[in-house]
Amino acid sequence: MNAPWVFGTAGMALALLAGPAQAETLRMAEVSLAGMAVHLSDLFDGVAHDREIGPAPGPGGRIVVESAQLAAIARQFGVDWRPATTADRVVLTRPGQQFPREPVLAGLRDALLAVGMPANSEIETPALNLPMVPPGDGARPDVTQAAYDPATGRFTALLSITAEGMAPFNARMSGHVQEMMDVEVATRRLAAGTVLSAEDVQMARVRAGLVRSEPARLPEQVVGLALRHAVNAGAPMALAELEHPTIVQRGSSVQMQLDLPGLSMTVQGLAMEPAALGERVHVLNPTSRAVMEGEVVAADRVRVNSSTGTVILPPGASVPRPLPTRVAGR
Secondary structure (H helix, E strand, C coil): CCCCCCCCHHHHHHHHHCCCCCECEECCCEEECCCCEEEHHHCEECCCCCCEEEECCCCCCEEEEEHHHHHHHHHHCCCECCCCCCCCEEEEECCCEECCHHHHHHHHHHHHHCCCCCCCEEEECCCCCCCEECCCCCCEEEEEEEEECCCCCEEEEEEEEECCCCCCEEEEEEEEEEEEEEEEEECCCECCCCECCHHHEEEEEEEHHHCCCCECCCHHHCCCCEECCCECCCCECEHHHEECCEEECCCCEEEEEEEECCEEEEEEEEECCCEECCCEEEEECCCCCEEEEEEEEECCEEEEECCCCEEECCCCCCCCCCCCCCCCCC
16 A cells, blocks of 8 residues: 555654754665554664654555655654655555454354354355454454344344454445255256166255255165156255156066965966056956056065955956055155
């Protein structure tokens, strides 16, 4: 920062008190300041009476004092120095470092949790501009006056940063809170009917607003099931969109394992509709034309017990059966 100083009557009074002027020399071209004030000794070597002459730049800042300004300061404070050329100048700098975001966000999270923010949330603060502070770890943030609107997700808060050697920094913070969910998502675009493997899904944090129905939260809720519809990479896996894969096809040959009162045997049959593991399916005995309803226990095996019963159909008849709702976990 290039900024001229303005010295008032107080500086003139100090000059009168300084006594006889002595021969002084200009300091090196660049001077690093440690405090919040500039002294004569920061500009000139050999001053008999050091004085505070103005405020220092903030941490990380700089002031360029040109030759004309240096001459005015020398006259005002009784320093025996004259510029040799117009190129004489002194650059005053203050060491500084950017205050990190992490402690501010940690304090903001604690403050917003105290006023009702959901715990599994991410905070967005796009306009957060943090100050330069003195080197070291002496600066401390303080977040107060936090307010959170659950209907819109908006928040406001007051940030204060204080440290020795700097003026207090105060700023209003505002932004948006996104409630997040840890769910299983697709690692790539997957077609309808895909039987999911462990490589097809991964755990990810997604915005709760993007999840339209109950999602899968564990790999075992997904792996081995089939997709009803295609999904894009990164899309949450909805339980309602998962089903057990079809392992018995319409018209395929299956073994009927009969377990009925007074009868236990295995006969061949033809599946009359597709079915998944654990679902019920009608199986036709081609010889007797009897139709049995049983439970699919393997890709080519259906178990029939006393709870299913037997249906006898005339030649050419079929059994109407609505498509089952195959929801994962049911």
